[in-house]
Amino acid sequence: VEILCIFLFLLCLGANIALGGKVSQSSQYGGAGPQKAVDGNRANNWRDKSCAHTRKNRDPWWRLDLEQAYSISTVTITNRRDCCPERLNGLNITTVGGTESLAHKWGPLPCMCHGGPIFQMTTPLLNQVATSTWVIPGRAEYLTLCEVEVFGTLADQDDDDEVKCEGM
Template sequence: MSFHIKTRSQDIQADVRMKIIMLSTVLCIALIVKFGHAQEIQFLVQNFSEFWRFAWEYPACEIRQCGNHGVREFSQCFLLSVNLSGSCRATQSSLYDYRGLAMNAVDGNLNSNYMKASCTSTQSDMNPWWRADLRRSRGIHSIRITNRRDCCSQRLNGAEIRIGDSLDNNGNNNPKCATIKSAGHSETFECGGMQGRYVNILIPGRREYLTLCEVEIFGTQEGGVDCL
Protein backbone atom coordinates (compact mmCIF):
# COMPACT_ATOMS: atom_id res chain seq x y z
CA MET A 1 0.00 0.00 0.00
CA SER A 2 1.34 3.45 -0.91
CA PHE A 3 0.36 6.85 0.40
CA HIS A 4 0.66 10.22 -1.29
CA ILE A 5 1.85 12.93 1.09
CA LYS A 6 0.84 16.41 -0.01
CA THR A 7 3.58 18.91 0.78
CA ARG A 8 3.18 22.53 1.81
CA SER A 9 4.83 23.52 -1.50
CA GLN A 10 2.11 21.65 -3.42
CA ASP A 11 -0.56 23.41 -1.37
CA ILE A 12 0.95 26.79 -2.20
CA GLN A 13 1.20 25.94 -5.91
CA ALA A 14 -2.43 24.80 -5.98
CA ASP A 15 -3.53 27.99 -4.22
CA VAL A 16 -1.63 30.21 -6.65
CA ARG A 17 -3.04 28.29 -9.62
CA MET A 18 -6.59 28.68 -8.32
CA LYS A 19 -6.11 32.43 -7.87
CA ILE A 20 -4.80 32.76 -11.43
CA ILE A 21 -7.77 30.79 -12.74
CA MET A 22 -10.24 32.96 -10.84
CA LEU A 23 -8.58 36.16 -12.03
CA SER A 24 -8.48 34.97 -15.66
CA THR A 25 -12.17 34.04 -15.53
CA VAL A 26 -13.26 37.31 -13.90
CA LEU A 27 -11.28 39.38 -16.40
CA CYS A 28 -12.70 37.43 -19.30
CA ILE A 29 -16.27 37.91 -18.06
CA ALA A 30 -15.70 41.63 -17.46
CA LEU A 31 -14.40 42.17 -20.98
CA ILE A 32 -17.26 40.21 -22.53
CA VAL A 33 -19.88 42.10 -20.52
CA LYS A 34 -18.30 45.38 -21.60
CA PHE A 35 -18.04 44.56 -25.31
CA GLY A 36 -20.89 42.09 -25.74
CA HIS A 37 -24.59 42.45 -26.50
CA ALA A 38 -27.43 40.96 -24.47
CA GLN A 39 -27.58 37.71 -26.48
CA GLU A 40 -23.81 37.33 -26.20
CA ILE A 41 -23.91 37.77 -22.44
CA GLN A 42 -26.61 35.10 -22.36
CA PHE A 43 -24.25 32.83 -24.31
CA LEU A 44 -21.59 33.42 -21.65
CA VAL A 45 -23.96 32.49 -18.83
CA GLN A 46 -25.13 29.34 -20.62
CA ASN A 47 -21.55 28.23 -21.32
CA PHE A 48 -19.88 29.29 -18.10
CA SER A 49 -18.72 25.74 -17.35
CA GLU A 50 -16.73 25.78 -20.60
CA PHE A 51 -15.09 29.06 -19.61
CA TRP A 52 -14.08 27.53 -16.30
CA ARG A 53 -12.71 24.40 -17.96
CA PHE A 54 -10.57 26.42 -20.37
CA ALA A 55 -9.34 28.68 -17.56
CA TRP A 56 -8.31 25.63 -15.55
CA GLU A 57 -6.51 24.04 -18.50
CA TYR A 58 -4.88 27.23 -19.80
CA PRO A 59 -4.38 29.65 -16.87
CA ALA A 60 -1.35 31.36 -18.46
CA CYS A 61 -3.32 33.02 -21.25
CA GLU A 62 -3.00 36.53 -22.57
CA ILE A 63 -5.80 39.11 -22.39
CA ARG A 64 -6.66 40.54 -25.78
CA GLN A 65 -9.60 42.08 -27.59
CA CYS A 66 -10.22 40.28 -30.88
CA GLY A 67 -11.40 43.07 -33.13
CA ASN A 68 -15.14 43.39 -33.64
CA HIS A 69 -15.95 39.71 -33.44
CA GLY A 70 -18.85 38.39 -31.38
CA VAL A 71 -18.39 37.15 -27.86
CA ARG A 72 -18.28 33.50 -28.97
CA GLU A 73 -15.15 34.13 -31.05
CA PHE A 74 -13.79 36.59 -28.50
CA SER A 75 -14.12 34.16 -25.61
CA GLN A 76 -12.47 31.32 -27.50
CA CYS A 77 -9.60 33.53 -28.64
CA PHE A 78 -9.10 34.93 -25.15
CA LEU A 79 -8.94 31.61 -23.43
CA LEU A 80 -7.02 29.78 -26.13
CA SER A 81 -4.28 32.34 -26.67
CA VAL A 82 -1.86 30.37 -24.54
CA ASN A 83 1.86 29.95 -24.08
CA LEU A 84 2.84 27.30 -26.63
CA SER A 85 6.51 27.20 -25.67
CA GLY A 86 6.23 24.37 -23.18
CA SER A 87 5.50 21.77 -25.86
CA CYS A 88 8.02 22.93 -28.46
CA ARG A 89 11.46 21.66 -29.46
CA ALA A 90 14.35 24.12 -29.61
CA THR A 91 17.69 24.29 -31.36
CA GLN A 92 20.31 26.96 -32.09
CA SER A 93 23.24 27.71 -34.35
CA SER A 94 25.88 26.59 -31.84
CA LEU A 95 26.45 26.02 -28.11
CA TYR A 96 28.68 28.23 -25.96
CA ASP A 97 28.92 25.88 -22.96
CA TYR A 98 26.89 23.35 -20.96
CA ARG A 99 24.78 26.12 -19.37
CA GLY A 100 23.55 27.57 -22.67
CA LEU A 101 21.25 24.84 -24.02
CA ALA A 102 18.62 25.88 -26.57
CA MET A 103 15.80 24.36 -24.48
CA ASN A 104 16.60 26.74 -21.61
CA ALA A 105 14.62 29.45 -23.44
CA VAL A 106 11.41 27.43 -23.09
CA ASP A 107 11.87 25.86 -19.64
CA GLY A 108 9.41 28.20 -17.91
CA ASN A 109 12.18 29.70 -15.76
CA LEU A 110 12.45 33.50 -16.07
CA ASN A 111 15.78 33.74 -14.24
CA SER A 112 17.93 36.13 -16.27
CA ASN A 113 21.32 35.29 -14.76
CA TYR A 114 23.22 33.17 -17.26
CA MET A 115 25.27 31.48 -14.55
CA LYS A 116 22.05 29.91 -13.16
CA ALA A 117 21.81 27.73 -16.31
CA SER A 118 18.38 28.88 -17.45
CA CYS A 119 19.43 30.91 -20.49
CA THR A 120 20.67 29.93 -23.93
CA SER A 121 23.92 30.99 -25.54
CA THR A 122 25.53 30.42 -28.91
CA GLN A 123 29.17 30.87 -29.72
CA SER A 124 30.20 34.18 -31.28
CA ASP A 125 28.63 33.19 -34.60
CA MET A 126 28.08 35.15 -37.76
CA ASN A 127 24.28 35.60 -37.95
CA PRO A 128 23.55 33.49 -34.82
CA TRP A 129 20.05 32.04 -34.50
CA TRP A 130 17.69 30.17 -32.16
CA ARG A 131 14.61 28.27 -33.34
CA ALA A 132 11.49 26.82 -31.70
CA ASP A 133 9.58 24.05 -33.46
CA LEU A 134 5.90 24.13 -32.45
CA ARG A 135 5.39 20.73 -34.15
CA ARG A 136 2.67 22.11 -36.43
CA SER A 137 1.64 25.44 -37.87
CA ARG A 138 0.00 27.80 -35.35
CA GLY A 139 -1.45 31.29 -35.30
CA ILE A 140 1.06 33.35 -33.29
CA HIS A 141 -0.36 36.41 -31.54
CA SER A 142 2.65 37.63 -29.59
CA ILE A 143 6.10 36.67 -28.33
CA ARG A 144 7.59 37.74 -25.01
CA ILE A 145 11.38 37.64 -24.75
CA THR A 146 13.30 37.77 -21.48
CA ASN A 147 16.83 39.02 -21.97
CA ARG A 148 19.98 38.40 -19.97
CA ARG A 149 20.46 40.89 -17.11
CA ASP A 150 23.71 39.92 -15.39
CA CYS A 151 25.62 41.39 -18.35
CA CYS A 152 25.66 41.99 -22.08
CA SER A 153 21.96 42.77 -22.60
CA GLN A 154 22.84 45.00 -25.56
CA ARG A 155 23.89 41.94 -27.57
CA LEU A 156 20.24 41.34 -28.43
CA ASN A 157 19.83 44.75 -30.07
CA GLY A 158 18.90 44.35 -33.73
CA ALA A 159 17.69 40.75 -33.37
CA GLU A 160 14.78 39.71 -35.59
CA ILE A 161 11.80 37.47 -34.81
CA ARG A 162 10.69 35.39 -37.79
CA ILE A 163 7.70 33.05 -38.08
CA GLY A 164 6.77 30.58 -40.80
CA ASP A 165 6.64 27.01 -42.06
CA SER A 166 9.88 26.94 -44.07
CA LEU A 167 13.25 25.58 -42.95
CA ASP A 168 15.11 27.33 -45.75
CA ASN A 169 18.27 28.84 -44.26
CA ASN A 170 17.35 27.12 -40.96
CA GLY A 171 14.05 29.03 -40.89
CA ASN A 172 15.71 32.43 -40.98
CA ASN A 173 14.08 33.37 -44.29
CA ASN A 174 10.53 33.20 -42.90
CA PRO A 175 8.44 36.41 -42.64
CA LYS A 176 9.47 38.88 -39.95
CA CYS A 177 7.28 39.63 -36.95
CA ALA A 178 9.47 42.27 -35.31
CA THR A 179 12.96 43.68 -34.76
CA ILE A 180 14.34 44.16 -31.25
CA LYS A 181 15.60 47.72 -31.49
CA SER A 182 16.72 48.30 -27.91
CA ALA A 183 16.68 45.20 -25.76
CA GLY A 184 15.54 45.58 -22.15
CA HIS A 185 14.85 42.95 -19.53
CA SER A 186 11.55 41.63 -20.89
CA GLU A 187 9.53 42.79 -23.89
CA THR A 188 6.44 41.60 -25.74
CA PHE A 189 6.20 41.78 -29.53
CA GLU A 190 2.82 41.60 -31.28
CA CYS A 191 2.74 39.32 -34.32
CA GLY A 192 -0.91 39.76 -35.35
CA GLY A 193 -1.78 36.08 -35.79
CA MET A 194 1.12 35.23 -38.13
CA GLN A 195 0.96 31.58 -39.12
CA GLY A 196 3.89 29.25 -38.70
CA ARG A 197 5.42 26.14 -37.22
CA TYR A 198 8.84 27.68 -36.62
CA VAL A 199 9.73 30.72 -34.53
CA ASN A 200 13.26 32.01 -35.11
CA ILE A 201 15.23 34.68 -33.31
CA LEU A 202 18.38 35.72 -35.15
CA ILE A 203 20.94 38.50 -35.13
CA PRO A 204 21.61 39.34 -38.78
CA GLY A 205 24.67 40.94 -40.31
CA ARG A 206 27.21 40.64 -37.55
CA ARG A 207 29.21 38.21 -35.41
CA GLU A 208 27.61 37.95 -31.99
CA TYR A 209 26.64 35.77 -29.03
CA LEU A 210 22.88 35.13 -28.97
CA THR A 211 21.52 34.69 -25.46
CA LEU A 212 17.84 34.25 -24.53
CA CYS A 213 16.65 33.64 -20.98
CA GLU A 214 13.02 32.90 -21.89
CA VAL A 215 10.90 32.94 -25.04
CA GLU A 216 7.14 32.74 -24.44
CA ILE A 217 5.17 32.14 -27.63
CA PHE A 218 1.48 33.00 -27.31
CA GLY A 219 -0.80 31.58 -29.96
CA THR A 220 -3.94 29.65 -30.73
CA GLN A 221 -4.29 26.08 -29.51
CA GLU A 222 -5.86 23.37 -31.66
CA GLY A 223 -9.58 23.98 -31.94
CA GLY A 224 -9.27 27.66 -31.06
CA VAL A 225 -10.41 30.59 -33.17
CA ASP A 226 -7.71 32.83 -34.60
CA CYS A 227 -9.62 36.10 -34.56
CA LEU A 228 -6.85 38.60 -35.19
Protein backbone atom coordinates in the same frame (compact mmCIF):
# COMPACT_ATOMS: atom_id res chain seq x y z
CA VAL B 1 -19.06 39.61 -15.90
CA GLU B 2 -15.42 40.47 -15.04
CA ILE B 3 -14.59 36.81 -14.41
CA LEU B 4 -16.14 35.83 -17.75
CA CYS B 5 -14.09 38.50 -19.57
CA ILE B 6 -10.87 37.30 -17.93
CA PHE B 7 -11.71 33.69 -18.85
CA LEU B 8 -12.43 34.61 -22.49
CA PHE B 9 -9.18 36.63 -22.69
CA LEU B 10 -7.16 33.68 -21.35
CA LEU B 11 -8.95 31.29 -23.72
CA CYS B 12 -7.98 33.47 -26.68
CA LEU B 13 -4.42 33.88 -25.41
CA GLY B 14 -3.96 30.10 -25.36
CA ALA B 15 -1.22 28.11 -23.69
CA ASN B 16 2.53 28.74 -23.78
CA ILE B 17 3.15 26.40 -26.71
CA ALA B 18 6.91 27.06 -26.66
CA LEU B 19 7.27 25.41 -23.25
CA GLY B 20 9.43 22.34 -23.68
CA GLY B 21 9.25 22.73 -27.46
CA LYS B 22 11.56 21.38 -30.18
CA VAL B 23 14.42 23.88 -30.32
CA SER B 24 17.87 24.22 -31.87
CA GLN B 25 20.57 26.87 -32.11
CA SER B 26 23.67 27.61 -34.20
CA SER B 27 26.14 26.64 -31.44
CA GLN B 28 26.23 26.17 -27.69
CA TYR B 29 28.19 28.03 -25.04
CA GLY B 30 28.82 25.92 -21.96
CA GLY B 31 25.74 24.05 -20.81
CA ALA B 32 23.39 26.71 -22.20
CA GLY B 33 21.54 24.63 -24.77
CA PRO B 34 18.54 25.87 -26.76
CA GLN B 35 16.00 24.19 -24.44
CA LYS B 36 16.96 26.62 -21.64
CA ALA B 37 14.95 29.34 -23.43
CA VAL B 38 11.74 27.30 -23.20
CA ASP B 39 12.07 25.83 -19.70
CA GLY B 40 9.37 28.05 -18.17
CA ASN B 41 11.91 29.89 -16.00
CA ARG B 42 12.13 33.66 -16.62
CA ALA B 43 15.32 34.01 -14.56
CA ASN B 44 17.55 36.36 -16.53
CA ASN B 45 20.86 36.12 -14.69
CA TRP B 46 23.55 33.86 -16.21
CA ARG B 47 24.25 32.26 -12.82
CA ASP B 48 20.67 30.96 -12.71
CA LYS B 49 21.53 28.58 -15.59
CA SER B 50 18.25 29.22 -17.36
CA CYS B 51 19.35 31.04 -20.54
CA ALA B 52 20.09 29.61 -23.99
CA HIS B 53 23.46 30.93 -25.19
CA THR B 54 25.43 30.48 -28.41
CA ARG B 55 29.13 30.92 -28.93
CA LYS B 56 30.26 34.08 -30.68
CA ASN B 57 29.32 33.20 -34.26
CA ARG B 58 28.53 35.20 -37.34
CA ASP B 59 24.74 35.33 -37.74
CA PRO B 60 23.94 33.30 -34.60
CA TRP B 61 20.44 31.83 -34.52
CA TRP B 62 17.95 30.05 -32.26
CA ARG B 63 14.93 28.19 -33.67
CA LEU B 64 11.62 26.94 -32.30
CA ASP B 65 9.79 24.33 -34.38
CA LEU B 66 6.16 24.03 -33.31
CA GLU B 67 5.72 21.06 -35.71
CA GLN B 68 2.14 22.14 -36.47
CA ALA B 69 0.43 25.33 -37.61
CA TYR B 70 -0.68 27.59 -34.76
CA SER B 71 -2.47 30.87 -34.37
CA ILE B 72 -0.17 32.96 -32.21
CA SER B 73 -1.59 35.62 -29.90
CA THR B 74 1.53 36.77 -28.02
CA VAL B 75 5.31 36.30 -28.13
CA THR B 76 7.54 37.53 -25.30
CA ILE B 77 11.35 37.39 -25.18
CA THR B 78 13.21 37.80 -21.88
CA ASN B 79 16.74 39.19 -22.23
CA ARG B 80 19.75 38.68 -19.99
CA ARG B 81 19.89 41.23 -17.14
CA ASP B 82 23.23 40.70 -15.36
CA CYS B 83 25.38 41.69 -18.34
CA CYS B 84 25.47 42.29 -22.06
CA PRO B 85 21.78 42.93 -22.89
CA GLU B 86 22.90 44.99 -25.90
CA ARG B 87 24.01 41.79 -27.64
CA LEU B 88 20.46 41.38 -28.92
CA ASN B 89 20.59 44.69 -30.83
CA GLY B 90 19.45 44.07 -34.39
CA LEU B 91 17.68 40.80 -33.58
CA ASN B 92 15.38 39.58 -36.35
CA ILE B 93 12.47 37.23 -35.71
CA THR B 94 11.03 35.33 -38.66
CA THR B 95 7.99 33.07 -38.57
CA VAL B 96 7.31 30.51 -41.29
CA GLY B 97 4.06 28.73 -42.01
CA GLY B 98 3.61 25.04 -42.63
CA THR B 99 4.11 25.52 -46.39
CA GLU B 100 7.56 27.09 -45.81
CA SER B 101 6.26 30.49 -46.91
CA LEU B 102 7.29 33.55 -44.93
CA ALA B 103 4.50 34.40 -42.53
CA HIS B 104 5.97 37.42 -40.76
CA LYS B 105 9.24 39.14 -39.89
CA TRP B 106 10.09 41.55 -37.10
CA GLY B 107 13.35 43.42 -37.00
CA PRO B 108 15.90 44.42 -36.82
CA LEU B 109 14.69 45.19 -33.32
CA PRO B 110 16.02 48.41 -31.75
CA CYS B 111 18.42 48.70 -28.84
CA MET B 112 17.94 45.89 -26.32
CA CYS B 113 19.91 47.68 -23.64
CA HIS B 114 18.06 46.33 -20.61
CA GLY B 115 17.30 42.98 -19.09
CA GLY B 116 13.89 41.46 -18.66
CA PRO B 117 11.10 41.33 -21.25
CA ILE B 118 12.45 43.13 -24.32
CA PHE B 119 10.01 42.23 -27.04
CA GLN B 120 6.34 41.51 -26.96
CA MET B 121 4.39 40.78 -30.11
CA THR B 122 0.69 41.23 -29.53
CA THR B 123 -0.67 41.39 -33.09
CA PRO B 124 -2.20 37.97 -33.70
CA LEU B 125 -0.83 35.69 -36.42
CA LEU B 126 -3.68 33.42 -37.42
CA ASN B 127 -3.53 29.88 -38.86
CA GLN B 128 0.04 29.98 -40.07
CA VAL B 129 2.98 29.74 -37.68
CA ALA B 130 4.92 26.47 -37.56
CA THR B 131 8.55 27.60 -37.12
CA SER B 132 10.11 30.73 -35.67
CA THR B 133 13.77 31.71 -36.01
CA TRP B 134 15.61 34.33 -33.99
CA VAL B 135 18.83 35.57 -35.65
CA ILE B 136 21.32 38.42 -35.24
CA PRO B 137 22.41 39.01 -38.85
CA GLY B 138 25.51 40.62 -40.21
CA ARG B 139 27.93 40.36 -37.32
CA ALA B 140 29.71 37.94 -35.03
CA GLU B 141 27.87 37.93 -31.70
CA TYR B 142 26.65 35.80 -28.84
CA LEU B 143 22.91 35.13 -28.85
CA THR B 144 21.39 34.78 -25.39
CA LEU B 145 17.67 34.20 -24.81
CA CYS B 146 16.62 33.73 -21.20
CA GLU B 147 13.03 32.85 -21.98
CA VAL B 148 10.86 32.71 -25.09
CA GLU B 149 7.12 32.48 -24.50
CA VAL B 150 4.72 31.86 -27.37
CA PHE B 151 1.01 31.81 -26.59
CA GLY B 152 -1.48 30.42 -29.05
CA THR B 153 -3.78 27.64 -30.12
CA LEU B 154 -3.65 24.97 -32.81
CA ALA B 155 -4.70 26.59 -36.08
CA ASP B 156 -7.43 24.07 -36.88
CA GLN B 157 -8.98 24.56 -33.44
CA ASP B 158 -9.80 28.20 -34.20
CA ASP B 159 -12.44 27.22 -36.74
CA ASP B 160 -14.21 24.95 -34.28
CA ASP B 161 -14.20 27.26 -31.25
CA GLU B 162 -17.37 29.13 -30.49
CA VAL B 163 -15.28 31.99 -29.09
CA LYS B 164 -13.51 33.80 -31.92
CA CYS B 165 -10.24 35.46 -30.93
CA GLU B 166 -9.53 37.55 -34.02
CA GLY B 167 -8.72 41.14 -33.22
CA MET B 168 -7.55 40.48 -29.67
